[in-house]
Amino acid sequence: xxxxxxxxxxxxxxxxxxxxxxxxxxxxxxxxxxxxxxxxxxxxxxxxxxxxxxxxxxxxxxxxxxxxxxxxxxxxxxxxxxxxxxxxxxxxxxxxxxxxxxxxxxxxxxxxxxxxxxxxxxxxxxxxxxxxxxxxxxxxxxxxxxxxxxxxxxxxxxxxxxxxxxxxxxxxxxxxxxxxxxxxxxxxxxxxxxxxxxxxxxxxxxxxxxxxxxxxxxxxxxxxxxxxxxxxxxxxxxxxxxxxxxxxxxxxxxxxxxxxxxxxxxxxxxxxxxxxxxxxxxxxxxxxxxxxxxxxxxxxxxxxxxxxxxxxxxxxxxxxxxxxxxxxxxxxxxxxxxxxxxxxxxxxxxxxxx
Numbered sequence: 001x002x003x004x005x006x007x008x009x010x011x012x013x014x015x016x017x018x019x020x021x022x023x024x025x026x027x028x029x030x031x032x033x034x035x036x037x038x039x040x041x042x043x044x045x046x047x048x049x050x051x052x053x054x055x056x057x058x059x060x061x062x063x064x065x066x067x068x069x070x071x072x073x074x075x076x077x078x079x080x081x082x083x084x085x086x087x088x089x090x091x092x093x094x095x096x097x098x099x100x101x102x103x104x105x106x107x108x109x110x111x112x113x114x115x116x117x118x119x120x121x122x123x124x125x126x127x128x129x130x131x132x133x134x135x136x137x138x139x140x141x142x143x144x145x146x147x148x149x150x151x152x153x154x155x156x157x158x159x160x161x162x163x164x165x166x167x168x169x170x171x172x173x174x175x176x177x178x179x180x181x182x183x184x185x186x187x188x189x190x191x192x193x194x195x196x197x198x199x200x201x202x203x204x205x206x207x208x209x210x211x212x213x214x215x216x217x218x219x220x221x222x223x224x225x226x227x228x229x230x231x232x233x234x235x236x237x238x239x240x241x242x243x244x245x246x247x248x249x250x251x252x253x254x255x256x257x258x259x260x261x262x263x264x265x266x267x268x269x270x271x272x273x274x275x276x277x278x279x280x281x282x283x284x285x286x287x288x289x290x291x292x293x294x295x296x297x298x299x300x301x302x303x304x305x306x307x308x309x310x311x312x313x314x315x316x317x318x319x320x321x322x323x324x325x326x327x328x329x330x331x332x333x334x335x336x337x338x339x340x341x342x343x344x345x346x347x348x349x350x351x352x353x354x
Contacts, residue, residue: 034291038072041102045078045278048089048107050195054218056080057314058135058276059106062296065305069295074102082195085167086111087122094124097281101288104132105281109274110171110213112331113267117343126328128282130289133296134319137275138217139239139246142175143232144210145203153235153255156185156210164199164208165191171213172199175238175252178268178345179212182261187212197222210235216243217315224313239272264341267334270327275317277324293321 045063049055056078063076081089086108097103112126144150150161156179165172168191176187190208193199200223202208216237219226226232237243238252253265278296280289299305300318309316334342 032071034287035071037101037288038070038074038291041072041074043070043074043076043102043104045076045104045106046089046093046097047078047080048082048086048105049080050082050197051080052222053196054136054215054221054314055106055108055276057221057312058316061305061309061312061314062135062278062299065302065308066295066299069298069302071291076104082166085165085170085173085191087114087167090126091123093129093279093281099281099283101280101284101292103281104278104292105129106276106278108171109271109277110174112274112328113174113271113342115332116267116334116339117346125282125332127332129328130280130282130284130292131321131325131328132278132280132289132292133300133321134275134277134324135300135316136215136217137273137317137319138215138315139237139243139251140171140175140213140215140272141219141234141237141246141249142179142210142212142252143214143226143234145206146231146233147206148209150209150235151233153179153183153185153250156187156235157183158186160186160188161210162208163187163189163210163212164193164202165189165212166193166196166199167191172196172211174268174346175212176210178252178265181345182265183255213238216246220315221313238269240266240269260341261345263338264345267331267338267342268345271331273327274324275319277328296321 045059047056047059059078063078067073067076081092089105090107090111093105115122115126144161148161150156163172163176167173173189173191176189179185180187193202199211203211234246234249236252236255237246237249242251253262253269256262256265280292297320300316306316
Protein backbone atom coordinates (compact mmCIF):
# COMPACT_ATOMS: atom_id res chain seq x y z
CA UNK A 1 0.00 0.00 0.00
CA UNK A 2 1.44 3.36 -1.05
CA UNK A 3 1.19 6.46 1.16
CA UNK A 4 0.67 9.87 -0.30
CA UNK A 5 3.25 12.61 0.01
CA UNK A 6 1.31 14.41 2.81
CA UNK A 7 0.97 11.20 4.78
CA UNK A 8 4.71 10.58 4.57
CA UNK A 9 5.39 14.12 5.86
CA UNK A 10 2.98 13.61 8.76
CA UNK A 11 4.67 10.38 9.78
CA UNK A 12 8.07 12.03 9.56
CA UNK A 13 6.96 14.91 11.77
CA UNK A 14 5.54 12.54 14.35
CA UNK A 15 8.77 10.55 14.37
CA UNK A 16 10.81 13.70 14.79
CA UNK A 17 8.60 14.85 17.71
CA UNK A 18 8.88 11.45 19.40
CA UNK A 19 12.64 11.52 19.04
CA UNK A 20 12.82 15.05 20.47
CA UNK A 21 10.80 14.01 23.49
CA UNK A 22 13.06 11.02 24.10
CA UNK A 23 16.16 13.18 23.91
CA UNK A 24 14.76 16.02 26.04
CA UNK A 25 15.77 16.27 29.73
CA UNK A 26 13.50 14.37 32.10
CA UNK A 27 10.47 16.43 33.05
CA UNK A 28 11.02 19.07 30.34
CA UNK A 29 7.76 18.09 28.67
CA UNK A 30 5.93 18.66 31.96
CA UNK A 31 7.31 22.02 33.16
CA UNK A 32 6.20 23.16 36.62
CA UNK A 33 5.43 26.90 36.53
CA UNK A 34 5.62 27.12 40.34
CA UNK A 35 9.07 25.52 40.38
CA UNK A 36 10.19 27.69 37.48
CA UNK A 37 9.08 30.84 39.30
CA UNK A 38 10.54 30.08 42.74
CA UNK A 39 13.88 28.64 41.60
CA UNK A 40 16.58 31.09 42.63
CA UNK A 41 14.10 33.42 44.36
CA UNK A 42 14.10 34.78 47.92
CA UNK A 43 10.86 34.97 49.91
CA UNK A 44 10.65 37.67 52.58
CA UNK A 45 8.61 37.20 55.75
CA UNK A 46 7.64 40.58 57.19
CA UNK A 47 7.36 40.27 60.98
CA UNK A 48 5.41 43.00 62.76
CA UNK A 49 7.29 42.47 66.04
CA UNK A 50 10.88 42.94 67.15
CA UNK A 51 13.55 40.20 67.19
CA UNK A 52 13.41 37.38 69.69
CA UNK A 53 9.74 37.17 70.58
CA UNK A 54 7.40 34.32 69.69
CA UNK A 55 6.20 35.80 66.38
CA UNK A 56 9.78 36.42 65.27
CA UNK A 57 10.96 32.99 66.48
CA UNK A 58 8.11 31.25 64.65
CA UNK A 59 8.87 33.12 61.43
CA UNK A 60 12.57 32.28 61.59
CA UNK A 61 11.99 28.60 62.27
CA UNK A 62 9.52 28.50 59.39
CA UNK A 63 12.07 30.23 57.17
CA UNK A 64 14.57 27.49 57.96
CA UNK A 65 12.34 24.50 57.22
CA UNK A 66 9.66 25.60 54.74
CA UNK A 67 11.92 25.94 51.62
CA UNK A 68 12.14 22.15 51.46
CA UNK A 69 8.43 22.02 50.69
CA UNK A 70 8.23 24.79 48.07
CA UNK A 71 8.90 23.76 44.45
CA UNK A 72 12.17 25.38 43.39
CA UNK A 73 13.42 25.53 47.01
CA UNK A 74 13.67 29.33 47.32
CA UNK A 75 15.47 30.83 50.30
CA UNK A 76 13.31 32.51 52.96
CA UNK A 77 14.42 35.50 55.05
CA UNK A 78 12.54 36.97 58.04
CA UNK A 79 12.60 40.78 58.28
CA UNK A 80 11.31 42.76 61.27
CA UNK A 81 9.11 45.79 60.61
CA UNK A 82 7.93 47.20 63.91
CA UNK A 83 5.89 50.31 64.59
CA UNK A 84 2.41 51.69 65.25
CA UNK A 85 1.22 48.61 67.16
CA UNK A 86 1.73 46.23 64.17
CA UNK A 87 -0.01 48.61 61.77
CA UNK A 88 3.14 49.57 59.85
CA UNK A 89 3.86 45.99 58.75
CA UNK A 90 0.20 45.30 57.94
CA UNK A 91 -0.10 48.38 55.77
CA UNK A 92 3.18 47.57 54.01
CA UNK A 93 1.85 44.12 53.13
CA UNK A 94 -1.36 45.64 51.76
CA UNK A 95 -0.02 48.61 49.83
CA UNK A 96 3.68 48.07 49.03
CA UNK A 97 4.73 44.43 49.16
CA UNK A 98 5.12 42.83 45.70
CA UNK A 99 2.12 40.69 44.77
CA UNK A 100 4.08 38.03 42.95
CA UNK A 101 4.31 35.41 45.73
CA UNK A 102 7.66 36.47 47.19
CA UNK A 103 6.29 38.09 50.36
CA UNK A 104 4.70 36.60 53.46
CA UNK A 105 3.61 38.44 56.58
CA UNK A 106 2.99 37.56 60.21
CA UNK A 107 1.21 40.13 62.37
CA UNK A 108 -0.55 40.41 65.68
CA UNK A 109 -3.90 38.61 65.75
CA UNK A 110 -5.69 41.78 66.89
CA UNK A 111 -5.34 43.45 63.48
CA UNK A 112 -8.77 42.27 62.18
CA UNK A 113 -10.35 43.82 65.26
CA UNK A 114 -8.63 47.10 64.48
CA UNK A 115 -10.34 47.06 61.10
CA UNK A 116 -13.67 46.21 62.72
CA UNK A 117 -13.60 49.29 64.90
CA UNK A 118 -12.54 51.48 61.96
CA UNK A 119 -9.33 52.71 63.51
CA UNK A 120 -8.27 56.03 61.96
CA UNK A 121 -4.99 54.65 60.64
CA UNK A 122 -6.48 51.56 58.95
CA UNK A 123 -5.72 51.61 55.23
CA UNK A 124 -6.18 47.95 54.44
CA UNK A 125 -8.80 45.22 54.23
CA UNK A 126 -7.71 41.98 55.89
CA UNK A 127 -10.35 40.07 53.91
CA UNK A 128 -8.28 40.68 50.78
CA UNK A 129 -5.13 39.13 52.19
CA UNK A 130 -4.36 35.53 51.20
CA UNK A 131 -4.26 33.72 54.55
CA UNK A 132 -1.75 30.86 54.52
CA UNK A 133 -2.15 29.32 57.99
CA UNK A 134 -1.47 29.77 61.68
CA UNK A 135 1.32 28.23 63.71
CA UNK A 136 0.12 28.83 67.22
CA UNK A 137 -2.85 29.29 69.48
CA UNK A 138 -2.82 30.05 73.18
CA UNK A 139 -4.72 32.36 75.48
CA UNK A 140 -3.59 35.93 76.06
CA UNK A 141 -2.66 36.86 79.60
CA UNK A 142 -2.98 40.13 81.45
CA UNK A 143 -0.62 40.15 84.40
CA UNK A 144 0.94 42.33 87.08
CA UNK A 145 4.49 42.16 88.42
CA UNK A 146 4.68 40.38 91.76
CA UNK A 147 6.14 43.35 93.67
CA UNK A 148 3.04 45.47 93.01
CA UNK A 149 0.85 43.39 95.30
CA UNK A 150 -1.84 43.35 92.58
CA UNK A 151 -3.23 39.82 92.55
CA UNK A 152 -6.68 40.06 90.92
CA UNK A 153 -8.48 42.35 88.50
CA UNK A 154 -10.49 43.64 91.46
CA UNK A 155 -7.30 45.18 92.86
CA UNK A 156 -6.96 47.32 89.72
CA UNK A 157 -10.36 48.87 90.41
CA UNK A 158 -9.05 50.48 93.58
CA UNK A 159 -5.54 51.59 92.57
CA UNK A 160 -3.74 52.88 89.50
CA UNK A 161 -1.59 50.30 87.73
CA UNK A 162 0.77 51.37 84.92
CA UNK A 163 0.69 49.00 81.93
CA UNK A 164 3.25 48.99 79.11
CA UNK A 165 2.24 48.70 75.43
CA UNK A 166 3.72 49.20 71.95
CA UNK A 167 0.85 51.22 70.46
CA UNK A 168 -2.90 51.75 70.50
CA UNK A 169 -3.42 48.86 68.06
CA UNK A 170 -1.46 46.40 70.20
CA UNK A 171 -2.90 43.83 72.57
CA UNK A 172 -0.99 45.56 75.35
CA UNK A 173 -3.21 48.60 74.90
CA UNK A 174 -6.43 46.85 73.93
CA UNK A 175 -7.01 44.51 76.85
CA UNK A 176 -6.01 47.01 79.52
CA UNK A 177 -8.24 49.64 77.91
CA UNK A 178 -11.18 47.22 77.66
CA UNK A 179 -10.98 46.68 81.40
CA UNK A 180 -10.98 50.44 81.98
CA UNK A 181 -14.00 51.04 79.73
CA UNK A 182 -16.17 48.11 80.75
CA UNK A 183 -15.11 47.37 84.31
CA UNK A 184 -13.84 50.66 85.69
CA UNK A 185 -10.28 49.51 86.31
CA UNK A 186 -7.49 52.06 86.68
CA UNK A 187 -4.88 50.90 84.20
CA UNK A 188 -2.69 53.82 83.12
CA UNK A 189 -1.40 52.74 79.72
CA UNK A 190 2.02 53.82 78.49
CA UNK A 191 2.04 52.94 74.79
CA UNK A 192 5.32 54.39 73.57
CA UNK A 193 7.51 51.28 73.66
CA UNK A 194 9.08 50.34 70.33
CA UNK A 195 8.88 46.58 70.81
CA UNK A 196 7.29 44.08 73.17
CA UNK A 197 10.74 43.22 74.50
CA UNK A 198 11.24 46.83 75.58
CA UNK A 199 7.88 46.84 77.38
CA UNK A 200 8.73 43.53 79.06
CA UNK A 201 12.04 44.89 80.28
CA UNK A 202 10.27 47.99 81.58
CA UNK A 203 8.07 45.78 83.74
CA UNK A 204 11.03 43.84 85.07
CA UNK A 205 12.78 47.13 85.92
CA UNK A 206 9.71 48.58 87.63
CA UNK A 207 9.03 51.33 85.06
CA UNK A 208 5.59 49.80 84.50
CA UNK A 209 3.67 47.38 86.66
CA UNK A 210 1.65 45.31 84.19
CA UNK A 211 1.48 43.82 80.69
CA UNK A 212 -1.74 42.92 78.87
CA UNK A 213 -2.54 40.59 75.96
CA UNK A 214 0.65 38.50 76.25
CA UNK A 215 0.13 34.95 74.97
CA UNK A 216 0.89 32.04 77.27
CA UNK A 217 3.07 30.51 74.54
CA UNK A 218 5.08 33.73 74.33
CA UNK A 219 5.59 33.88 78.08
CA UNK A 220 6.77 30.27 78.12
CA UNK A 221 9.21 30.96 75.27
CA UNK A 222 10.51 34.41 76.17
CA UNK A 223 10.16 34.51 79.97
CA UNK A 224 9.78 30.97 81.33
CA UNK A 225 10.68 32.16 84.81
CA UNK A 226 7.77 34.61 85.07
CA UNK A 227 5.10 32.00 85.81
CA UNK A 228 7.42 29.27 87.06
CA UNK A 229 8.97 31.50 89.73
CA UNK A 230 5.75 33.43 90.40
CA UNK A 231 7.19 36.72 89.22
CA UNK A 232 3.82 37.69 87.74
CA UNK A 233 0.26 37.42 88.96
CA UNK A 234 -2.06 36.53 86.07
CA UNK A 235 -5.19 38.67 86.46
CA UNK A 236 -7.26 37.15 83.64
CA UNK A 237 -6.84 35.27 80.38
CA UNK A 238 -8.45 35.97 77.01
CA UNK A 239 -9.65 33.05 74.92
CA UNK A 240 -12.64 30.79 74.49
CA UNK A 241 -11.67 28.30 77.20
CA UNK A 242 -9.24 28.31 80.11
CA UNK A 243 -5.73 27.02 79.57
CA UNK A 244 -5.18 23.65 81.23
CA UNK A 245 -2.17 25.07 83.09
CA UNK A 246 -4.20 28.05 84.41
CA UNK A 247 -7.49 26.48 85.54
CA UNK A 248 -8.11 29.03 88.30
CA UNK A 249 -7.53 32.18 86.24
CA UNK A 250 -10.81 33.64 84.92
CA UNK A 251 -11.48 34.23 81.24
CA UNK A 252 -12.10 37.83 80.23
CA UNK A 253 -15.67 37.21 79.09
CA UNK A 254 -16.41 35.45 82.40
CA UNK A 255 -15.92 38.81 84.10
CA UNK A 256 -18.83 40.37 82.16
CA UNK A 257 -21.82 41.48 84.19
CA UNK A 258 -24.23 42.06 81.29
CA UNK A 259 -25.10 40.15 78.11
CA UNK A 260 -24.10 43.23 76.10
CA UNK A 261 -20.62 43.21 77.52
CA UNK A 262 -20.35 39.45 77.17
CA UNK A 263 -21.13 39.62 73.43
CA UNK A 264 -18.41 42.20 72.88
CA UNK A 265 -15.89 40.28 74.95
CA UNK A 266 -16.65 37.03 73.13
CA UNK A 267 -15.86 38.71 69.79
CA UNK A 268 -12.66 40.14 71.24
CA UNK A 269 -11.82 36.65 72.48
CA UNK A 270 -12.41 35.18 69.00
CA UNK A 271 -9.40 37.07 67.66
CA UNK A 272 -7.18 35.07 69.99
CA UNK A 273 -8.13 32.02 67.94
CA UNK A 274 -6.14 33.42 65.01
CA UNK A 275 -2.95 32.49 66.83
CA UNK A 276 0.22 33.46 64.93
CA UNK A 277 -1.21 34.05 61.44
CA UNK A 278 0.77 34.02 58.18
CA UNK A 279 -0.57 35.62 55.01
CA UNK A 280 0.34 36.93 51.55
CA UNK A 281 -0.63 40.26 49.98
CA UNK A 282 -3.81 40.63 47.90
CA UNK A 283 -3.86 39.61 44.23
CA UNK A 284 -1.07 37.02 44.40
CA UNK A 285 -1.63 34.43 41.63
CA UNK A 286 -3.88 31.67 42.93
CA UNK A 287 -1.48 28.83 42.04
CA UNK A 288 1.31 30.44 44.09
CA UNK A 289 -1.02 30.94 47.06
CA UNK A 290 -2.03 27.28 46.82
CA UNK A 291 1.61 26.21 46.65
CA UNK A 292 2.45 28.28 49.73
CA UNK A 293 -0.47 26.79 51.66
CA UNK A 294 0.66 23.28 50.78
CA UNK A 295 4.21 24.08 51.84
CA UNK A 296 3.00 25.62 55.11
CA UNK A 297 0.81 22.59 55.87
CA UNK A 298 3.70 20.22 55.15
CA UNK A 299 6.06 22.21 57.36
CA UNK A 300 3.63 22.19 60.27
CA UNK A 301 3.53 18.38 60.09
CA UNK A 302 7.26 17.90 59.46
CA UNK A 303 9.05 15.89 62.20
CA UNK A 304 12.27 17.90 61.85
CA UNK A 305 10.41 21.20 62.23
CA UNK A 306 8.39 19.97 65.21
CA UNK A 307 11.47 18.52 66.90
CA UNK A 308 13.35 21.79 66.66
CA UNK A 309 10.29 23.73 67.83
CA UNK A 310 10.14 21.54 70.92
CA UNK A 311 13.85 21.99 71.59
CA UNK A 312 13.51 25.79 71.65
CA UNK A 313 10.26 25.66 73.65
CA UNK A 314 8.17 26.96 70.75
CA UNK A 315 4.54 25.90 71.03
CA UNK A 316 3.06 24.87 67.65
CA UNK A 317 -0.71 24.47 67.18
CA UNK A 318 -1.54 24.33 63.47
CA UNK A 319 -4.53 25.91 61.71
CA UNK A 320 -5.16 25.74 57.94
CA UNK A 321 -5.28 28.79 55.72
CA UNK A 322 -8.90 28.11 54.80
CA UNK A 323 -10.00 28.01 58.44
CA UNK A 324 -7.91 31.07 59.28
CA UNK A 325 -9.56 33.00 56.46
CA UNK A 326 -13.02 32.04 57.75
CA UNK A 327 -12.20 33.32 61.24
CA UNK A 328 -10.76 36.60 59.95
CA UNK A 329 -13.88 37.23 57.87
CA UNK A 330 -16.20 36.36 60.75
CA UNK A 331 -14.53 39.02 62.91
CA UNK A 332 -14.54 41.81 60.33
CA UNK A 333 -18.05 40.96 59.14
CA UNK A 334 -19.57 40.75 62.63
CA UNK A 335 -23.12 42.19 62.94
CA UNK A 336 -23.07 45.95 63.33
CA UNK A 337 -24.78 45.78 66.71
CA UNK A 338 -21.94 43.65 68.07
CA UNK A 339 -19.35 45.81 66.31
CA UNK A 340 -20.70 48.86 68.13
CA UNK A 341 -20.29 47.06 71.44
CA UNK A 342 -16.69 46.25 70.54
CA UNK A 343 -16.05 49.87 69.61
CA UNK A 344 -17.38 50.82 73.00
CA UNK A 345 -15.04 48.30 74.60
CA UNK A 346 -12.16 49.89 72.68
CA UNK A 347 -13.21 53.23 74.08
CA UNK A 348 -13.76 54.90 70.74
CA UNK A 349 -16.50 55.64 68.23
CA UNK A 350 -16.53 54.29 64.68
CA UNK A 351 -13.71 56.04 62.83
CA UNK A 352 -12.86 58.31 65.75
CA UNK A 353 -9.28 58.71 67.00
CA UNK A 354 -8.34 56.51 69.97
